[in-house]
Amino acid sequence: MKDGVTIAAPFAARTGWGTRLFAGLARVRRLPAATVWGLVFVAIIGLGILFAPLLTSADPLALSQDTLLAPSRAHPLGTDDLGRDLLARVLYGGRVSLSVGLFSAVLSVGLGMTIGMVAGFFGGVLDEVLMRITEAFQILPKLLVAVVVVSLVGSGLANEILVIGLLSWPATARVIRGRVQVIRHEEFIAAAEMSGASWMRVLARHVAPNVLAFLLVSASLQVASAIMSESFLSFLGLGDPTHPSWGLLLQQGQLFLQQAWWLTTFPGIALAMTILGLNLVGDGLGGGRAAAGPRK
Amino acid sequence: MPIGIPVIARLLLRRLLLAVPLVLAVVTLTFFFIRLAPGDPAAILAGDAPTPEFLAQIRAEYGLDKPVWAQFLAFLGKAVTGDFGTSIYANRPVFEVILERFPATVLITGTAMIVASVLGIVIGVASAKRAGSSADALISSASLVGYSLPGFWLGQLLILLFAVSLNWLPTGGMTAARASYHGFRHVQDVALHMVLPVTTLAVFLLTMIARFTRTAMIEALDQDYVLVAEAKGASRGRLLWHHAFRNAAVTTVTVIGLEFGAVLAGVVVVEIVFAWPGLGRLFYDAIYRRDFPLLTGAFMFSSFIVIVVNMVSDVACALLDPRIRR
Numbered sequence: 001m002k003d004g005v006t007i008a009a010p011f012a013a014r015t016g017w018g019t020r021l022f023a024g025l026a027r028v029r030r031l032p033a034a035t036v037w038g039l040v041f042v043a044i045i046g047l048g049i050l051f052a053p054l055l056t057s058a059d060p061l062a063l064s065q066d067t068l069l070a071p072s073r074a075h076p077l078g079t080d081d082l083g084r085d086l087l088a089r090v091l092y093g094g095r096v097s098l099s100v101g102l103f104s105a106v107l108s109v110g111l112g113m114t115i116g117m118v119a120g121f122f123g124g125v126l127d128e129v130l131m132r133i134t135e136a137f138q139i140l141p142k143l144l145v146a147v148v149v150v151s152l153v154g155s156g157l158a159n160e161i162l163v164i165g166l167l168s169w170p171a172t173a174r175v176i177r178g179r180v181q182v183i184r185h186e187e188f189i190a191a192a193e194m195s196g197a198s199w200m201r202v203l204a205r206h207v208a209p210n211v212l213a214f215l216l217v218s219a220s221l222q223v224a225s226a227i228m229s230e231s232f233l234s235f236l237g238l239g240d241p242t243h244p245s246w247g248l249l250l251q252q253g254q255l256f257l258q259q260a261w262w263l264t265t266f267p268g269i270a271l272a273m274t275i276l277g278l279n280l281v282g283d284g285l286g287g288g289r290a291a292a293g294p295r296k
Numbered sequence: 297m298p299i300g301i302p303v304i305a306r307l308l309l310r311r312l313l314l315a316v317p318l319v320l321a322v323v324t325l326t327f328f329f330i331r332l333a334p335g336d337p338a339a340i341l342a343g344d345a346p347t348p349e350f351l352a353q354i355r356a357e358y359g360l361d362k363p364v365w366a367q368f369l370a371f372l373g374k375a376v377t378g379d380f381g382t383s384i385y386a387n388r389p390v391f392e393v394i395l396e397r398f399p400a401t402v403l404i405t406g407t408a409m410i411v412a413s414v415l416g417i418v419i420g421v422a423s424a425k426r427a428g429s430s431a432d433a434l435i436s437s438a439s440l441v442g443y444s445l446p447g448f449w450l451g452q453l454l455i456l457l458f459a460v461s462l463n464w465l466p467t468g469g470m471t472a473a474r475a476s477y478h479g480f481r482h483v484q485d486v487a488l489h490m491v492l493p494v495t496t497l498a499v500f501l502l503t504m505i506a507r508f509t510r511t512a513m514i515e516a517l518d519q520d521y522v523l524v525a526e527a528k529g530a531s532r533g534r535l536l537w538h539h540a541f542r543n544a545a546v547t548t549v550t551v552i553g554l555e556f557g558a559v560l561a562g563v564v565v566v567e568i569v570f571a572w573p574g575l576g577r578l579f580y581d582a583i584y585r586r587d588f589p590l591l592t593g594a595f596m597f598s599s600f601i602v603i604v605v606n607m608v609s610d611v612a613c614a615l616l617d618p619r620i621r622r
Contacts, residue, residue, distance in 0.1 A: 034440075136321055139606050141557035141598055144564070144579075145325070148595045151583050152329050152340065228446055235448050235565060236583060250449060254569065258467070261456050268449035276444035283440060 031284065038220075038280025045274045049094040058085035060092040060244070068260050078262040080252060089249055090267050096245035097271065100160055101227035107165025108226070109219050112172025113211070117203055119173070120180025131177070134170045142167045143232050150238045157240045164229045171225075172218040179211050217285045224278035231271055246271040307614050311607040322599040323375045326592050327368055341588050342384065357381070380593030385585045390593035394575060400470060401574035404490060405563055408497035409552070416502045417548060420509025421541060427514050435506070442503035447562045451496040451569035458492060465491055468571035493570040497562055501555060508551045512544035519543070546617045553609025557602045 031039075048055060058075075064083035071078045077086035119130040146163045153159055183189065184207075192206050227246075233239055234247025241248070246267045253264035330340060338354045339346065346354075355361055362370070374380070380390035423435040459467040466472065466489050477485050516522065517540045525539045560576075567576035575594060582591040 034437075132317075136318055138554060139318060139557065139602060140322070140325075141560050141602050143558070143561035144595055144598055147564075147579070147583065148326070148329055148591060149332075151586075151591055152588070153332065224444070231446055232448075232561065232565065235446075236568075236580060238583065250446075250452070254448075254452065257452060257455060258460050261460070264449070264452045264456065268446070268452065272445050272449060275446070276441060279440055279444050 033284070034280045035284030038277045038282075038284060041273050041277030042281065045094060045270060045277065046098075049091055049098060052088070052091035052095070055091060056085065056088045058088040060084060060088040068256065070260075071262055077266045078260065080260075080263055081256060086249075086262060086266060089244060090246070090270050093244050093246050093249050093267065094270060094274070096157070096240070096243045097227050097230055097247070098274070100157060100164070100230040100245065101223045103161045104165035104168065104226040104230075105219055105222040107161065108168035109172050109215060109222050111165070112169035112218070113176050113208075113215060115169065116173035116176030116178075117180050117207055117211070120177035121184060121199070121203060121207060123181075123184075127177075130173075134173050137167070138170045143229060146229065146233060147236060147238060150233060155233075155238045155240055157243055160230055160233055160239070164226050164233075168222060168225060168229070172215075172222065175214055175218055176211050179214050180207055183207065183210050213285075217282045220278045220285070221282035224275045224282070227271070227278075228275055304611070304615070307611050308607075311610050314610075315603050315607050318603045319376065319600065320372075322596055322603070323372050324368075326375070326596055327371050330588070330592060331364075341381070344586055375596055380596060381589035383582075383587055383590040383593075385581070385587045385590065390590050391597075393578065393590065394594055394597050397573065397575045397578045400572060401563055401567070401576060403486075404493050404497060404566070404572060404574065405559065407490060408494045409501065409559070411494060412498040412501035412505055413548075413552060415498075416505025417509055417541075419502070419506040420548070421513055421536060421544075423506070424510045424513030424517060424544075425536060427510075432510075436510070439503040439506050442499045443507070445499065447496055447500060448565035448569050450499060451492065451566055454492045454496060455569070465489075468569070470573055489570075493566050493572055496569070497559065497566050500562055501552070501559055504551055504555050505548055509544055509548045512547035513540055516540040516543040542616065546613050549609050549612045549616065553606045556605045556609075560598050560602060 056076075062084060064079070066075070066079050067081055067083045069075055069079040069083075075085050075087065077090060079085055080089065115130055115134070119127040119134075145167060149163050150159055153163075189202060189206055192202050197205070230239070230245060231247030231250065234245050235251045235254075237251060239245055239248045239251075249267035250264060250271070253260070253267065256263050338351050338360050342350050342354045360367060378391045380394075382388065383390050383393050386393050419435060419439075423432045426432045455467050458465045468489075470489050471477070471482070471485050472489075513536075517536075519540075522535060522539050525535055530539065563574065564576035564579050566572065567574050568580050571577070575598070579591065579594045579598075581587070582594060
């Protein structure tokens with residue numbers, strides 16, 4: 001971005017994505033404490049999941065005779081009813097939970113951003129229609145819809161990702177719409193329109209870079225919410241049994257709640273720490289659900 | 297200014313009209329789901345290994361031999377009149393099975409919502425009053441933790457602590473299995489069984505209400521009319537509750553309405569964890585028994601309830617805030 005620094009303030013918005021993102025990051029250099037704590041939680045879980053093979057040599061799917069053993073030196077988190085090592089199951093289960101969370105968040109944030117930008121930018125009837133649809137989606141019991149769809153269509157990671165992603169976009173759409181409505185009347189947008197840029201170009205080059213910071217916040221909250229939704233589906237037995245996620249582990253834990261506390265406690269700690277970490281990140285960056293406010 | 301009956305009636309009518317498209321959307325979605333699922337819709341509705349006679353009966357019942365639009369109209373007509381089909385497992389009308397389980401769910405959901413609203417409002421107002429203090433920071437962090445805990449895991453932890461380790465409270469069910477109490481003892485027994493499920497269910501809503509109420513209260517306390525009231529010598533309590541909270545309450549009520557769908561999803565897992573014989577448990581059993589008429593029926597029923605609750609919360613907002621009344 002050769003001219004990014006020298007351009008006068010109102011025109012800075014016309015510079016490329018890279019400059020905007022960099023400027024955004026520079027602004028959040030002094031991160032709030034909540035975000036730092038959130039990042040620490042997410043980093044602990046993330047590194048554990050990433051380096052799972054270094055942390056345990058156990059196979060998360062290997063059966064053994066050592067059933068329902070309490071935590072010990074050989075099995076730091078104990079074993080389940082089929083003698084599988086719980087540490088390995090929690091670490092590898094995290095890969096499933098996080099993947100579903102990430103992919104469905106990409107889908108929902110992408111959808112929400114598109115819908116929010118279009119509604120906020122064009123306003124009028126289009127905005128009205130899109131917002132009524134968004135409200136309808138917000139009122140519908142999203143998780144119950146997901147349960148019915150997955151029960152009918154069949155479980156599997158792809159279905160889970162699609163269902164969660166397609167149901168979770170309204171929050172992002174509302175935040176982005178609100179932001180776009182504000183910048184819609186800025187001078188640089190008018191300047192771009194007057195210079196003959198198409199609406200597609202205005203949206204992509206001038207509006208989108210300005211909602212990026214909000215998108216980061218939205219994304220971290222969305223990943224948290226998607227992981228929660230996935231665990232909900234898995235807990236109801238609608239997860240992918242060949243790829244056990246944290247929710248599935250907790251479902252198994254429920255069966256042995258009175259005999260084996262570790263089966264519930266450890267996967268739950270991992271799950272709650274991840275969700276809390278991501279919520280802290282989003283909340284600290286100023287876009288928490290409380291900060292965003294409910295609909296007017 | 298007292299609010300006359302005509303105002304409320306007009307409001308209700310308005311919201312009812314707004315609810316119609318939502319009800320239509322729910323029914324359309326359900327219809328779409330059943331058709332979307334791979335395979336023969338009749339086979340899906342009939343569950344596993346149906347007899348050819350049963351398949352034929354289902355086809356005739358749902359008009360699956362007719363064109364799609366006719367099928368949809370038939371489905372819609374039945375759905376809005378409460379005819380959700382026949383449960384495969386119970387072999388009784390779905391609506392009847394649902395109504396049977398409904399009171400148990402209303403009992404814990406209603407109690408949890410009252411507890412969450414009262415505590416959430418008090419906590420939210422108290423922390424807004426001390427905004428920026430360490431007590432406020434502590435409450436905010438605690439509510440973020442509460443909001444991040446998956447409901448079913450919280451329930452499991454409560455069972456491990458209060459039922460398994462301390463043995464203070466029952467692990468689940470609605471009544472003691474080994475005794476049949478009557479009168480006051482029965483009420484006491486059910487109440488004891490309600491403590492953990494209601495706590496689990498209330499935590500999520502409580503934290504949401506506290507967070508939003510806090511934000512709305514901070515905003516309201518900053519307004520000129522609060523300053524005027526203070527200058528006129530209003531007491532601290534009157535300032536908080538009469539002047540500020542009356543304005544923040546709109547936010548609180550809206551949150552309760554918007555989060556009600558999430559509360560119902562929470563009921564499903566709470567009823568599983570605590571073996572509570574309600575609608576959520578029925579929903580879960582329907583998944584397992586592949587009782588699709590029951591599943592889709594329970595879904596439509598819950599969605600209608602969500603729509604009604606949102607309608608009530610909209611009307612309540614309008615009654616609280618004359619500016620919304622148009």
